[in-house]
Amino acid sequence: MIKLSNRLAGCEESVTLAITAKARSLKAEGKDIIGFGAGEPDFDTPDNIKEAAIKAINSGQTKYTAVGGINELKDAIVNKFKKDNNLSYGRDEILVSCGGKHSIFNLFQAILNPGDEVIIPAPFWVSYPVMVMLGGGKPKIVRTSEKAGFKMSPDAFSAAITQNTKAVVINSPSNPTGAAYNEAELRELSKIALEKGLLIISDEIYEKLTYDGFHSSSIASISDEVKQNTVVLNGVSKTYSMTGWRIGYAAGPKEIIKAMTNIQSQSTSNPASISQWAAVEAISGSQETLVTMTKEFEKRRNAMVDGLNAIEGVSCIRPQCAFYVFANVSKSLGKRFNEMTIKGSADMANYLLDIAGVAVVPGEPFGDDSFIRLSYATSMKNILNGVERIKKAIGELK
């Protein structure tokens, strides 16, 4: 047997994908499974975007492109930042990658040296700590509480900083909690980051999936100085139901973007040419389907939040963004079903899948074992049915 790289410590299959796979195979066996595990919108990619891709194929846009993306897409992204965030970037401050995830991976590879620490508020997107470790750095997890809306306080942030701290990850709006910082909170955090000379890594992939009239701001737009010390990450996957197309992007200081582009040039090269043309249309074309989608998500969120809060032993706050509910199941932990004790969130997820036929994601890999993540990127009918099933299953715990 070949000995694998030591860098792989902590690099396991993403649990979110694993539970989706288990639910899928149960479904394939003919079991009636309702999936709340999805990390992607259930809507089809809008027609105008598909047509742009078909046009790209038919007009021969099928060869290598510039490593960091075609100029047309970079320009669309530059315009988006100007229009949505009042941020001015040049083409050389933008990198287009094979999904937002790829941009983030490149970023950690580009900035980290052994021993460098990256502050990650928990609950966090499962990939951040692993990507930091693959870059040779050390994740430094800062717990937040449900009571504080899952947001990191300035004090907790300051307390986590050491002389080895290199960067902080701000994922607003957040996966898995749907929480978002307001402008005043972003200002506070950015002040600390600037004082300590930290790079701010701002993952804004859920920027446009907001409800109740909430507007999500980019931390980079706080001031020019903050912008100089921030790399913004975004992409088309979530906003335009384009998870399979693999287009994400980063915007930030030229030197960092250049280093990330070099890494990309020696690894994947350019993201798919056809997807890039589709993304040009997604970002600069009609935004009508986005409006329809967010209206529908808002209704579903309400149904899911109300349904879950009506269950004895389950509670959740009403998130204003993304398409997830992070539900507190601590009151149901330690209870039993026959011989089985539900000890943590993974037991709970397995129990709900086996007994209720409902797939949820355990909170443990997101950094909090008292919670489960439910995605409402599924039909209203599934939400109502699934919540009813959860209620029955939780009711059977003793």
Ligand SMILES: *Cc1c(COP(=O)(O)O)cnc(C)c1O
């Ligand atoms: C989905 C997601 C991404 C990136 O998704 P891509 O499909 O790679 O663009 C990045 N950050 C968070 C928090 C996500 O949930």
